[in-house]
Every structure is written in structure tokens, then in C-alpha cells.
Amino acid sequence: MADGASPTVLNPEVVKSATANKQGYHSFQFGGFEFARDEYFVHIKWPKGKHTMEVDRFLRAMVRDIGWGFFYGWIFFDDVFGTHNHYGTVDIYAGTYDQGCKAAGIDFIQRFTAESVSKAFETISRDWISEGYDPLSAPLETGSPMGSKGKPMQGPLLRNFTPAKRMLGLPGDQPVRSDDTGTPINRAFEDVAFDQPDIEPEPGFEGQLHAINLFDHIARSDVTWNPSMTAITKASICCVTSEEHMLPVIHGNDRNEWFFQLSDEIHWRIQDKNTGNPRGMIVMKAGDVCAMPADIRHQGFSPKRSMLMVMENGSPELPELYATGKLAPYPIEF
């Protein structure tokens, strides 16, 4: 779909198969896409093609895609299949950004309302996730999604954000994961010192000024590649996360994105956004900062659980400025 064209926006309901397959799973039709799963794999079909993906990879990507509200730009579940956020509408594509699929003429893309995609993805995820598997947890900290369907999952599919009412740590703050929630320090961070900051307010300001040890907060997160805390001031967005194993999606940027490696290391594979051709590999170690350009897709690999801070400029006009070349795809000219 060429940028600038006005594609038809579809608003279908996801259609569930009347019966389950012998592993206990239903299949689903959404627009021109069909989704089915078996013990190991997800099978996606569209009018001129089909694709197979590991079920763990598919579910970890799909649940994050819903939870992130389709995030900025492109979420590639793998090199072939994914979503592109237009903020209100969402493209689902297969092969559109893969040179081989395009050359073979089997690429396919459709635009939907964001709400209909969200509902469809949630319906599919709930049918395909059984108790004991949490796609937001690190693979070593949850069960496997492979095999036949088990007991239905309990509890929420996503972790909802809890808005802080005051500075974290002050009475009445609605702490999400500060130490008094009892959320334990993750096994990967047991060797980290969690010194608390000294706070010396001027007389009259006691109880109004506070500070926390951010490492202590992140170390208690029970999810990976998913924000532990987000601070938003107008269009300035900052989120901190803990990362373990691999980013379950390949993210295609529609703007610059700043990474601050707070601990340990992450290896980033950087590819051209449109073709998937390799652009580079970055190993970020504690203290390193980098700006991911607006014209790439990237995937991170964190051999040991690590802490990462991400900053984005959420201004709605940016994707157009980058797509039309009015802004260079990188933030600084050296």
C-alpha cells in the first residue's frame, strides 16, 4: 500500500470457527486473514499466501501488540507478518516488507480500525493461551504454550497501567512495584546494591519531596520487554523496562527512539525497515546511549535480564515528516 493512498478501512468482527480442532483450539477469520494453531505452530493464510510461525513467538508478539496499543510504527511478529499503526487505524500485513514475498507476488495488506484489531487479537489470544503460560514473562519464568489446550487462563491478559497519584514512595502514591507491594527482586538482580537516596527537604517541605532508587523499582518487574513505569510530559515519553531473552517482536520505527542501557547488555540487530536487509549490529553495555533511526527495524537480544530506559517523542506529526524526508532519519548531524 503506497503511503499517501487512502485505503479502505475495514471494521469486521473476528469470526470464530464453529468447532475446535483436535488439539482443542478454534481457528479465526479476520478480514482476509485466517489464523489457526496446533501444538507447535500458528498458521496464517491470506488470499495468495500462507505462513507458519512458532506459537510462542506469535503469542508473545500478539499480546504485546494489544497491550502497547500497536505502539509506534511497525510491529513485525517475524520477518513476514505484523501490524503498522496509523493511530486510529492499523494495517495488518503479510510479506509487504519482505523482498522475497514481494518478488513472488504473495504480499497482502489490509487496513482496519484499531478497535477491531484489538478485539480480534484479544479473542484469538484468549482462545490459544492456557493456564500456566504468561506471554509477558521471560521464557524461564513461565510455562510453555506448546501442546494441546489446557485449562482456560485466569486473570487479565495484560498488565494494566496504574497511574501514580503522587511521586512514587510518598504516602498515597499508588505504588505499582515499589518495595512495599512485596514484589520480589528478580533473580537476575540479586547482586545489585539498592541504596536508597538521601532526602533532605527544607523545613516545611517534609513529606512533599521524595526520591526513589529506580533500579530497585525496575528490578521488581515481573514482565519483560514491557514498561515497568512510564513518565509522560506532553509528547515526551520515557519508559523503563527489564529485558530478558529476545524482544518478541521486530520493531519498525516511525520516529527516532533513544535507548539508555542502564545495566548489563543488549545486542541489537538493525535492518532496513522496508526490505529487512541488514544495516548493523549494536552491542549496548551499561551506560551506553544510542538513537535508533526512524528508517530501521530492530530486534534486541538480552542474554541476561537487563535494564533499559527508552525515550520517544510522541508528537503525532513526526511519522509524516520522516516518511516524506522533511526530517533526516537520525537526530544529530556530527
Ligand SMILES: [Fe+2]
Ligand atoms: Fe523501536
